[in-house]
Amino acid sequence: xxxxxxxxxxxxxxxxxxxxxxxxxxAQAGHSVYLVDAREGAAQQACIKLREGLQALVSKGKYTxxxxxxxxxxxxxxSRFAQAQDAGLVVEAIxxxxxxxxxxxxxxxxxxGPECVLxxxxxxxxxxxxxxxxxxxARVVGMHFFNPVPVMKLVEVVSGLQTAPEVAQAIFExxxxxxxxxxxxxxxxxxxxxxxxxxxxxxALAMLHEQSASPQVIDACMRAIGFRMGxxxxxxxxxxxxxxxxxxxxxxxNFFDKRYTPRIGNSTISG
Numbered sequence: 001x002x003x004x005x006x007x008x009x010x011x012x013x014x015x016x017x018x019x020x021x022x023x024x025x026x027a028q029a030g031h032s033v034y035l036v037d038a039r040e041g042a043a044q045q046a047c048i049k050l051r052e053g054l055q056a057l058v059s060k061g062k063y064t065x066x067x068x069x070x071x072x073x074x075x076x077x078x079s080r081f082a083q084a085q086d087a088g089l090v091v092e093a094i095x096x097x098x099x100x101x102x103x104x105x106x107x108x109x110x111x112x113g114p115e116c117v118l119x120x121x122x123x124x125x126x127x128x129x130x131x132x133x134x135x136x137x138a139r140v141v142g143m144h145f146f147n148p149v150p151v152m153k154l155v156e157v158v159s160g161l162q163t164a165p166e167v168a169q170a171i172f173e174x175x176x177x178x179x180x181x182x183x184x185x186x187x188x189x190x191x192x193x194x195x196x197x198x199x200x201x202x203x204a205l206a207m208l209h210e211q212s213a214s215p216q217v218i219d220a221c222m223r224a225i226g227f228r229m230g231x232x233x234x235x236x237x238x239x240x241x242x243x244x245x246x247x248x249x250x251x252x253x254n255f256f257d258k259r260y261t262p263r264i265g266n267s268t269i270s271g
Contacts, residue, residue, distance in 0.1 A: 005117065005174045008088030009034065011081075013104060015046035018121055019093035021149025024050055026091075027074040028150075029178045034084035035077050038094075043077035050075070081111050088113075089174075091143055093121040096245045101130050109134055117167055119143035123242070124194050124249040127160035127187040138164040141171050144191060145180075147238060153181040160187045189253035194246050198260050201243060204231035205263035 008031065012023045015037035023035045023046070035043045054068045063071075078084055090112070092104055105118050118140045120130055131140035142158025155175040159168045168184065175182035185191045190198065207213050213221075219230025235243050244262060251260040 005089055005170050006177060007031075009084070009086055011036065011084040011087035011090045011112075012093065013037075013090060013108075014093035014121075015039075015043040015077075016093065018145060018147060018149060019091075020046040020050055021147070022091050022093055022121065022145060023075050024071070024150050025145075025178050025180075027071045031074065033075045034087060035075055036079065036081065036084065040079075043079075047072065047075055047077055081108060085111055085113075087116060089117045089119060091119045091121060096123060096125065096242060096249070098125050098129055101125065102133065105130065105134060105140065109136065115139075117141065117170065119171060121145055122158075124190050124246040124253075126189075126253065127158050127163065129160075131160050131162055137162040139167055141167050142185070142187065142191070143171050143175070144193075146193070153179070154193070155180045155182045156185045156191050156193065157182050158185045158187050158191055163187075190246065190250040195250065198247060198250055201231050201235060201247070202261075202263050204235075208232075209263065 010023075010026045010031045011034045012019050012026070013036055015023075015035055019035065019037070023033045027033045035046060037043045037046070051068065051072050054063055054071065057063050058065055058068055090108055092101060094100055094104060101120060101122065108118065114136055116139065120127065120140070120142050121144055122130065122142055123144055127140060127142045131137035134140065137160070140160060141163050142156065142160070144156040144158060146152035146154055157168055157172045157175065159165075172182045172184065183192065189195060204218050207218060208215065215230075215232035219233050222230040229237070247260065247262045251257070251262055254260055
């Protein structure tokens with residue numbers, strides 16, 4: 001398998017904040033993009049919001065009107081996977097749930113060609129586990145972006161046990177072509193960033209539980225020593241449900257090591 005992704009059509013599955021951002025970056029790099037979401041009308045709405053956001057940047061001189069029109073024209077909302085059968089790359093950005101991702105890739109494998117690369121934007125789940133049971137697990141790779149996707153440069157290119165080296169390298173080079181700074185990572189719990197970040201969030205939550213400092217003070221202290229954002233405001237940006245899901249995954253994958261014990265549970269689940 002020797003994929004060339006420089007001019008391929010891209011199917012982005014999931015039209016939430018991450019999926020819409022990935023679609024924008026791919027289209028900005030010149031790719032034709034299919035955007036699909038299980039929620040009726042979500043892909044179309046994402047394109048409307050994207051245009052509105054880019055229009056605001058036209059007035060600030062960040063884009064020309066022609067650039068915005070061309071970018072949006074490259075993104076095609078679709079309602080069925082069958083409408084994107086000529087895609088050479090899939091990037092899924094759906095819910096952080098192993099069974100959901102497995103089911104998605106199983107469905108896509110039956111529709112798309114054997115050379116199509118299946119990339120997951122998972123932030124913590126095992127790429128090896130996601131690929132389990134597929135006929136062609138070698139083409140499954142992690143492509144973990146960070147929020148907001150158009151702004152954040154880092155991309156973790158994550159190889160599972162069966163990921164073909166040439167697939168990982170193709171995603172690495174594609175990320176560079178998209179203006180990102182990719183790093184290779186193994187499919188270990190939390191990969192690199194989310195593994196290191198667990199104590200950052202956990203200790204902030206512990207301090208809140210102990211009432212030893214307010215969220216505002218914690219964030220101000222971290223910004224004062226050079227962090228761009230404090231842990232509390234960063235969790236608000238990421239979403240507490242997403243952050244909790246990542247912590248649960250890292251905790252379980254490390255055989256319930258107490259260092260990764262989730263600090264929030266029922267309050268997050270109940271909203």
